[in-house]
Amino acid sequence: MLKRRHSDSEVVAITVDGVAVEARAGESVAAAVLVSSSEATRTTPVSESPRAPYCMMGVCFECLMEIDGVANRQACMVQVAPGMRIQRQLGARDLRGAE
Amino acid sequence: MTVPFDIAIIGAGPAGMAAAHEANSLGLSAVVIDEQNAPGGQIYRNVQRVIAERPEDIRILGTEYACGNGLADGMQSSGIKHLAGHMVWQIERDGTVWCSDGNKAKRIQARTVVLATGAMERPMPVPGWTLPGVMTAGAVQILMKSAAMIPDGPVVLAGSGPLLLLVADQLIQSGARLAAIAETTSFSHYLAALPKLPKALSAMEYLKKGLQMRRRIKASGVPIISGISGLRINGGAKATGITFKAGGRTHTIAAETVLLHQGVVPNTQASRQLRLDHGWHDTQHYWYPKTDVFGATSEEKVFIAGDGAGIFGAMAAEVSGRLSVLQIASHLGVIDVAERDRKAKPLFSEKHHHDAIRPLLDALFPPPAEILNPRDDATIICRCEEVTAGDIRKAASLGAPGPNQLKAFLRAGMGPCQGRMCGLAVTEILAAALGKSPVDIGAYRIRPPLKPLSLAELADMDTDPGTVTSSSL
Numbered sequence: 216m217l218k219r220r221h222s223d224s225e226v227v228a229i230t231v232d233g234v235a236v237e238a239r240a241g242e243s244v245a246a247a248v249l250v251s252s253s254e255a256t257r258t259t260p261v262s263e264s265p266r267a268p269y270c271m272m273g274v275c276f277e278c279l280m281e282i283d284g285v286a287n288r289q290a291c292m293v294q295v296a297p298g299m300r301i302q303r304q305l306g307a308r309d310l311r312g313a314e
Numbered sequence: 315m316t317v318p319f320d321i322a323i324i325g326a327g328p329a330g331m332a333a334a335h336e337a338n339s340l341g342l343s344a345v346v347i348d349e350q351n352a353p354g355g356q357i358y359r360n361v362q363r364v365i366a367e368r369p370e371d372i373r374i375l376g377t378e379y380a381c382g383n384g385l386a387d388g389m390q391s392s393g394i395k396h397l398a399g400h401m402v403w404q405i406e407r408d409g410t411v412w413c414s415d416g417n418k419a420k421r422i423q424a425r426t427v428v429l430a431t432g433a434m435e436r437p438m439p440v441p442g443w444t445l446p447g448v449m450t451a452g453a454v455q456i457l458m459k460s461a462a463m464i465p466d467g468p469v470v471l472a473g474s475g476p477l478l479l480l481v482a483d484q485l486i487q488s489g490a491r492l493a494a495i496a497e498t499t500s501f502s503h504y505l506a507a508l509p510k511l512p513k514a515l516s517a518m519e520y521l522k523k524g525l526q527m528r529r530r531i532k533a534s535g536v537p538i539i540s541g542i543s544g545l546r547i548n549g550g551a552k553a554t555g556i557t558f559k560a561g562g563r564t565h566t567i568a569a570e571t572v573l574l575h576q577g578v579v580p581n582t583q584a585s586r587q588l589r590l591d592h593g594w595h596d597t598q599h600y601w602y603p604k605t606d607v608f609g610a611t612s613e614e615k616v617f618i619a620g621d622g623a624g625i626f627g628a629m630a631a632e633v634s635g636r637l638s639v640l641q642i643a644s645h646l647g648v649i650d651v652a653e654r655d656r657k658a659k660p661l662f663s664e665k666h667h668h669d670a671i672r673p674l675l676d677a678l679f680p681p682p683a684e685i686l687n688p689r690d691d692a693t694i695i696c697r698c699e700e701v702t703a704g705d706i707r708k709a710a711s712l713g714a715p716g717p718n719q720l721k722a723f724l725r726a727g728m729g730p731c732q733g734r735m736c737g738l739a740v741t742e743i744l745a746a747a748l749g750k751s752p753v754d755i756g757a758y759r760i761r762p763p764l765k766p767l768s769l770a771e772l773a774d775m776d777t778d779p780g781t782v783t784s785s786s787l
């Protein structure tokens with residue numbers, strides 16, 4: 216869905232659902248996930264409908280993801296850091312927190 | 315000993331940064347609390363790094379964007395405290411501000427508060443707007459600024475407003491593939507805007523920029539379809555394009571990325587939490603906290619600067635940030651009224667200049683009725699709790715008289731975004747269903763915390779109110 220126009224900035228190694236992803240320094244988690252795949256970043260607890268970041272500025276809460284074991288974080292408001300573990304939140308798992 | 319700050323400034327966009335400058339030059343103690351890691355707000359997002367690391371991108375992002383660099387550098391080199399990466403979750407009328415850095419909650423004492431919390435894009439409820447692949451135009455601009463990212467596949471933009479065209483222009487220059495621009499603006503809007511033109515002529519630079527933008531888009535060959543209606547987004551697991559009506563026929567445009575924009579509105583979450591008096595903008599259909607010319611609100615210690623008090627743009631926001639601080643300085647006895655007025659005079663005329671373009675833009679880009687009150691019952695309004703326009707109309711017929719009662723019926727506005735996405739539409743749908751005005755219907759009551767915070771953040775809080783003050787930060 217997205218691509219980087221420059222690729223010369225420092226690589227930050229993260230994982231998304233256990234898969235290694237190369238992010239770049241300064242990117243938000245939401246940006247790094249969107250550039251790696253165009254799939255939904257979560258599904259809703261109510262009807263499991265697919266969602267992805269909508270506003271990128273912290274107001275819509277569509278980008279909720281599990282980051283380093285903490286569920287329901289706004290991925291557009293968190294910058295990537297080396298070794299960060301990111302999980303999609305699928306369906307009602309969201310309510311219980313991640314496994 | 316507790317020494318409160320003279321001013322707590324919430325937000326580091328143009329209004330907040332300018333307020334910080336002014337406070338610094340008047341010798342007031344101020345703290346700027348901002349959710350982002352670097353100053354700039356959304357309009358000047360990441361500007362310092364862009365200029366340092368990829369200055370060639372200024373050609374695309376614009377010289378106006380580059381102007382933010384001076385404000386950001388200036389604020390950082392001043393004596394003003396900047397709490398970056400701090401989310402404000404409660405503001406009290408006495409000047410107490412509660413925030414968190416993500417690990418630990420903090421309490422900040424100030425004599426006055428300047429809300430510089432800015433604007434957000436109007437949520438655009440159309441069928442399919444929750445699908446992955448759909449974003450706001452502003453969201454993609456944030457990706458361009460913060461991460462040099464653009465959409466990879468074909469893009470379509472839909473809606474109206476200066477930002478829609480600006481983002482289209484910037485995407486074209488960045489090499490993105492635009493399938494089309496579908497705008498709700500039609501010839502009748504130009505006619506309606508015509509009487510506002512003479513006043514707008516005094517702010518010629520805005521008109522020039524708008525015309526240049528349109529010319530560049532035209533020259534690129536990207537089709538612009540005007541006067542569209544009945545917009546819907548196609549797709550199952552993700553967006554595959556849009557369908558709409560224009561010129562008496564139905565159009566379908568395939569795209570992997572759909573960018574929506576229908577103007578910007580004040581972000582009233584903090585002003586609502588403070589229970590400030592709000593008014594309703596009849597042309598642009600948004601709530602704004604009522605302020606005087608200095609940004610003073612219905613609460614003595616609370617001021618609002620910038621687009622959070624009504625949409626006038628970044629340049630006007632800067633001026634209003636300075637004006638608020640001048641008034642605060644005179645209240646605190648740092649300057650007398652004569653000096654306040656002497657300093658305020660050129661600022662008022664500057665503000666007047668930037669405000670002159672607004673009536674034209676407001677008339678040219680009004681939000682269409684079908685966005686305010688979606689006709690299709692299946693359209694999702696509250697994205698968090700998946701409440702549809704039909705659900706809301708049904709609740710109204712069953713006796714829900716306003717947005718707050720609707721929460722009990724449908725949980726609308728009770729999800730993680732706390733009504734930021736559905737609030738305006740809920741007010742409009744109820745108003746239409748019950749035959750009342752939006753002012754009679756009112757808005758969601760907003761309670762702290764403004765954003766969710768964890769128990770761990772609260773548990774680690776410094777409870778001594780003297781811990782975070784101007785003397786110890």
Ligand code: FES
Pocket residue numbers: 245267268269270271272273274275276277278279289290291292
């Ligand atoms: S994308 Fe909207 S809050 Fe993160």
